[in-house]
Amino acid sequence: xxxxxxxxxxxxxxxxxxxxxxxxxxxxxxxxxxxxxxxxxxxxxxxxxxxxxxxxxxxxxxxxxxxxxxxxxxxxxxxxxxxxxxxxxxxxxxxxxxxxxxxxxxxxxxxxxxxxxxxxxxxxxxxxxxxxxxxxxxxxxxxxxxxxxxxxxxxxxxxxxxxxxxxxxxxxxxxxxxxxxxxxxxxxxxxxxxxxxxxxxxxxxxxxxxxxxxxxxxxxxxxxxxxxxxxxxxxxxxxxxxxxxxxxxxxxxxxxxxxxxxxxxxxxxxxxxxxxxxxxxxxxxxxxxxxxxxxxxxxxxxxxxxxxxxxxxxxxxxxxxxxxxxxxxxxxxxxxxxxxxxxxxxxxxxxxxxxxxxxxxxxxxxxxxxxxxxxxxxxxxxxxxxxxxxxxxxxxxxxxxxxxxxxxxxxxxxxxxxxxxxxxxxxxxxxxxxxxxxxxxxxxxxxxxxxxxxxxxxxxxxxxxxxxxxxxxxxxxxxxxxxxxxxxxxxxxxxxxxxxxxxxxxxxxxxxxxxxxxxxxxxxxxxxxxxxxxxxxxxxxxxxxxxxxxxxxxxxxxxxxx
Amino acid sequence: xxxxxxxxxxxxxxxxxxxxxxxxxxxxxxxxxxxxxxxxxxxxxxxxxxxxxxxxxxxxxxxxxxxxxxxxxxxxxxxxxxxxxxxxxxxxxxxxxxxxxxxxxxxxxxxxxxxxxxxxxxxxxxxxxxxxxxxxxxxxxxxxxxxxxxxxxxxxxxxxxxxxxxxxxxxxxxxxxxxxxxxxxxxxxxxxxxxxxxxxxxxxxxxxxxxxxxxxxxxxxxxxxxxxxxxxxxxxxxxxxxxxxxxxxxxxxxxxxxxxxxxxxxxxxxxxxxxxxxxxxxx
Numbered sequence: 133x134x135x136x137x138x139x140x141x142x143x144x145x146x147x148x149x150x151x152x153x154x155x156x157x158x159x160x161x162x163x164x165x166x167x168x169x170x171x172x173x174x175x176x177x178x179x180x181x182x183x184x185x186x187x188x189x190x191x192x193x194x195x196x197x198x199x200x201x202x203x204x205x206x207x208x209x210x211x212x213x214x215x216x217x218x219x220x221x222x223x224x225x226x227x228x229x230x231x232x233x234x235x236x237x238x239x240x241x242x243x244x245x246x247x248x249x250x251x252x253x254x255x256x257x258x259x260x261x262x263x264x265x266x267x268x269x270x271x272x273x274x275x276x277x278x279x280x281x282x283x284x285x286x287x288x289x290x291x292x293x294x295x296x297x298x299x300x301x302x303x304x305x306x307x308x309x310x311x312x313x314x315x316x317x318x319x320x321x322x323x324x325x326x327x328x329x330x331x332x333x334x335x336x337x338x339x340x341x342x343x344x345x346x347x348x349x350x351x352x353x354x355x356x357x358x359x360x361x362x363x364x365x366x367x368x369x370x371x372x373x374x375x376x377x378x379x380x381x382x383x384x385x386x387x388x389x390x391x392x393x394x395x396x397x398x399x400x401x402x403x404x405x406x407x408x409x410x411x412x413x414x415x416x417x418x419x420x421x422x423x424x425x426x427x428x429x430x431x432x433x434x435x436x437x438x439x440x441x442x443x444x445x446x447x448x449x450x451x452x453x454x455x456x457x458x459x460x461x462x463x464x465x466x467x468x469x470x471x472x473x474x475x476x477x478x479x480x481x482x483x484x485x486x487x488x489x490x491x492x493x494x495x496x497x498x499x500x501x502x503x504x505x506x507x508x509x510x511x512x513x514x515x516x517x518x519x520x521x522x523x524x525x526x527x528x529x530x531x532x533x534x535x536x537x538x539x540x541x542x543x544x545x546x547x548x549x550x551x552x553x554x555x556x557x558x559x560x561x562x563x564x565x566x567x568x569x570x571x572x573x574x575x576x577x578x579x580x581x582x583x584x585x586x587x588x589x590x591x592x593x594x595x596x597x598x599x600x601x602x603x604x605x606x607x608x609x610x611x612x613x614x615x616x617x618x619x620x621x622x623x624x625x626x627x628x629x630x631x632x633x634x635x636x637x638x639x640x641x642x643x644x645x646x647x648x649x650x651x652x653x654x655x656x657x658x659x660x661x662x663x664x665x666x667x668x669x670x671x672x673x674x675x676x677x678x679x680x681x682x683x684x685x686x687x688x689x690x691x692x693x694x
Numbered sequence: 695x696x697x698x699x700x701x702x703x704x705x706x707x708x709x710x711x712x713x714x715x716x717x718x719x720x721x722x723x724x725x726x727x728x729x730x731x732x733x734x735x736x737x738x739x740x741x742x743x744x745x746x747x748x749x750x751x752x753x754x755x756x757x758x759x760x761x762x763x764x765x766x767x768x769x770x771x772x773x774x775x776x777x778x779x780x781x782x783x784x785x786x787x788x789x790x791x792x793x794x795x796x797x798x799x800x801x802x803x804x805x806x807x808x809x810x811x812x813x814x815x816x817x818x819x820x821x822x823x824x825x826x827x828x829x830x831x832x833x834x835x836x837x838x839x840x841x842x843x844x845x846x847x848x849x850x851x852x853x854x855x856x857x858x859x860x861x862x863x864x865x866x867x868x869x870x871x872x873x874x875x876x877x878x879x880x881x882x883x884x885x886x887x888x889x890x891x892x893x894x895x896x897x898x899x900x901x902x903x904x905x906x907x908x909x910x911x912x913x914x915x916x917x918x919x920x921x922x923x924x925x926x927x928x929x930x931x932x933x934x935x936x937x938x939x940x941x942x943x944x945x946x947x948x949x950x951x952x953x954x955x956x957x958x959x960x961x962x963x964x965x966x967x968x969x970x971x972x973x974x975x976x977x
Contacts, residue, residue: 163977321976331973339959340773362968364953366772371798375765378758382738382769385756386777387960390769408759501973506964534960535754535770536777539733545749545757546741554749555757 137190139198144207147179149253154185156257160266160274161189162495165317170493171197176431195603199683209233247293254290258297265310268298321496325463325489330355332467337506340383340390341367342376347431348487349421352393373398377405384414387534393419396438403445406480410450412544415474422486424677433677434487436650442482451573454482454628456599460494475507477572488679489600513538520551528571577629585638587620594642598624598656604680605648632664639666648672698726704750713864713890720867724874736777738767740787743818744811747782761791764799767806774958775948785812789825789845800856802947803882813892814899821895847887849927852940857882859940863908864890882946911937
């Protein structure tokens with residue numbers, strides 16, 4: 133029920149405690165039983181500039197960001213000026229009384245009277261939380277949990293600021309509509325895409341992670357580093373991305389389930405290593421969090437333009453799989469699946485996400501942690517000798533022993549090699565080895581996550597999407613269906629390999645097919661055409677660095693505002 | 695009891711008279727003297743004629759990409775600290791393509807033995823200049839002679855307080871073998887730069903050229919004195935000092951990870967109760 137959501141945008145300069153405020157408000161909302169979807173917009177700087185933290189909140193699952201605002205929390209004057217035009221008819225602006233901007237719909241808060249400067253973001257939490265009808269005891273507890281018990285004097289100041297703000301709001305606020313209360317709120321997580329990837333990886337048995345910092349992938353690394361000691365992981369910041377992928381390959385060769393995380397430019401540096409993992413048949417999971425390119429591009433914004441990069445990365449021919457999670461839950465579960473496939477097929481497996489999803493906090497139903505088994509690494513040593521690491525088999529998969537774990541010797545080579553792993557220039561062995569490696573692709577293909585079809589089987593309009601755009605596309609379809617149109621969606625959470633038999637009938641039965649992608653070339657459309665010959669003629673493409681929204685898609689479809 | 699026969703004898707792709715043969719022999723002797731069984735050893739190499747060496751003995755081998763053997767070795771050692779990890783590759787691989795990894799490995803002090811075959815030229819690609827080629831050395835790719843100053847790996851390693859820095863010569867097998875044995879025994883990164891002739895492409899720094907100049911450090915030399923080590927590291931000319939030039943007892947990188955004290959990562963289960971506790975904190 134997208135109609136019954138409320139959209140809150142907090143804006144200000146970097147360094148004002150805006151993200152802290154956003155996280156506290158988001159967590160308070162989740163604990164109060166609401167569903168949220170967060171969109172973070174920030175600039176490539178540490179102080180100043182204009183940053184935003186938008187929370188869309190509702191009673192049911194919120195699947196997409198929205199442009200239209202119901203509540204604008206302006207921590208600086210610029211925010212009020214920049215975002216006023218996005219305000220809905222009943223929208224309200226919360227702003228510091230000291231700012232020199234004016235309009236009817238302003239709630240002017242004397243922040244300086246409520247709290248000392250550095251606690252004004254907590255005062256803002258109190259004001260906004262009260263406006264929304266959140267319980268002040270719940271907000272106070274969230275505050276305590278967030279800052280921990282270590283800094284007792286800060287905790288007292290925070291609570292004072294919150295209390296003053298709650299009391300001020302009760303005395304001064306207009307009759308602005310609160311959120312409908314949720315009785316007995318369910319226990320749910322607040323988690324973003326990168327956190328879910330880190331946790332999914334640990335649950336799958338990750339033991340080694342190497343990285344070089346790069347937005348928007350860095351929080352995967354930081355999360356893993358945070359949990360490393362307690363979970364017995366080795367997390368290492370490498371000297372560059374080339375070292376990161378090669379370290380992960382070395383660790384995986386020696387038995388540690390391994391992953392690397394990066395973004396476009398860093399991944400470009402890893403590409404030779406991807407080919408090495410494939411040639412030496414070493415499992416490795418690669419997270420590519422997309423941001424707009426080429427080159428340094430827009431470092432902190434979002435895009436879906438590296439599908440072709442990841443699809444073709446690495447010289448030579450070898451099997452791979454590319455997952456493109458649509459939601460935070462999928463970030464968790466598809467990361468686990470990536471580890472399973474990497475270990476089973478002994479080849480690089482990719483997770484293609486983006487800044488929007490990486491930073492998007494959502495309300496997540498608890499995972500069944502007890503029933504999540506980690507991957508089983510390597511194989512038991514055979515009795516017979518000699519051991520052939522690259523034995524040619526019908527499936528293409530060879531028994532993987534780990535060096536030093538038995539008396540068998542494990543030999544791997546980036547050169548073409550014989551079955552025992554040693555360098556060869558025997559051209560008939562070369563042919564057999566190419567075919568052995570590629571036989572694994574058929575198996576991987578038989579295990580793909582099928583694209584998800586929703587809506588009328590024979591629609592007038594079929595919207596095709598992949599990765600994090602799913603929610604915006606589904607909400608668009610929902611709105612059009614509410615206007616009595618026959619609209620369906622076809623979504624890919626795995627973009628390679630493709631199995632045409634699972635989606636061709638949908639493409640062929642729709643009167644019009646439109647692909648919706650966060651890039652300028654329609655990369656999934658091009659891939660579908662390459663694989664099936666089916667041409668998707670109309671595309672809705674966004675490449676300004678912002679995530680797709682239902683409004684932006686409807687505008688491009690020439691439906692105006694639905 | 696492990697013997698030299700356990701490490702096997704294989705046909706090679708090297709030129710007759712190549713310094714690699716002597717280095718291979720010294721490596722095998724050092725492994726036997728270290729009482730290491732082939733399955734306890736992992737060789738990691740890059741690309742080049744030197745990088746083929748691990749194919750010519752019995753051991754675990756990861757022959758990776760040009761320049762990238764140190765990161766692979768670092769990852770493998772961090773996954774299984776029980777493995778004796780030896781990187782064996784040439785001057786181009788380690789000091790050129792892999793230069794950044796060379797610096798980072800010294801900073802980390804990962805317990806890896808780094809054996810660099812240094813013949814001051816690119817052999818496999820037929821005679822271009824390497825990072826250690828002398829200024830003015832003429833090749834088909836540098837027809838006016840090399841313009842850049844040669845890289846001094848020993849001086850760089852000593853300047854960075856590497857844990858173990860040695861230079862050997864392929865013409866002195868027993869001396870070299872002893873250096874390799876001590877490098878393996880050292881806990882931390884052990885650099886052994888091995889001077890060797892390239893009979894096909896280096897007509898200047900020949901066997902005779904090295905033999906005339908290489909001179910073992912005297913027994914009274916103290917390799918723990920950093921300042922005298924810096925001085926020795928810069929000596930290069932009519933006399934080239936060989937032996938252990940510098941050593942210290944910095945903590946090995948892998949010792950910073952408590953989890954590795956329990957052995958290989960593959961033998962350690964995922965702590966489900968702890969994971970549950972971590973995930974519950976997201977409520």
